[in-house]
Amino acid sequence: MTQLDWPEILLRLGTATLAGSAIGLNRDLHGKPIGLKTLGIVGLSTxxxxxxxxxxxxxxxxxxxxxxxxxxxxxxxxxxxAGVIVHESEHFRVRGLTSAACTFLAACLGIVCGTGQWMIVAVALALAFVLLTVGRRIERWLHRMLGGRDERHDVESGPEEHHV
Structure with missing residues (x-):
């Protein structure tokens, strides 16, 4: 049996909470349906x-x-x-895929923090922030360069709704 001391427990739980909250802050700043508190709690709970x-x-x-x-x-x-993605209205529409993926990532980071694998946490968090900060711009640039459609493929920020 592994007996963890108070500082190690605080480090693991605190880092998981901060990692989830940091991802949630990005979602909050973009006006998305899931944010700092929710993803912080996901990281902490996992x-x-x-x-x-x-x-x-x-x-x-x-x-x-x-x-x-x-x-x-x-x-x-x-x-x-799934609750973040699918909303019932006139039609079912798919929205919030990135927020749902961020929820999954916050849970995974919580799991990794719980096991104390700090290098994995640091690299995953860094890569997540690169994707969340410049991913949309890279996606648009690649669509222009590769002759993709003019409409946005990011259903969260696109002006059009995609019906399922």
């Missing part, structure tokens, strides 16, 4: 459950029980993401 599962493992090992916890988290997050 790290909390993984930390509990890791407590019962041998140091440095992920047990079958921890693996099942992680699988359950990722399945549950899928439902939360």
């Amino acid at each position: 790290a909390t459950v993984v930390l509990l599962a890791v407590q019962f493992a041998e140091p440095g090992k992920v047990t079958d029980a921890a693996s099942r916890v992680i699988q359950g988290i990722l399945t549950g997050i899928g439902f939360l993401g």
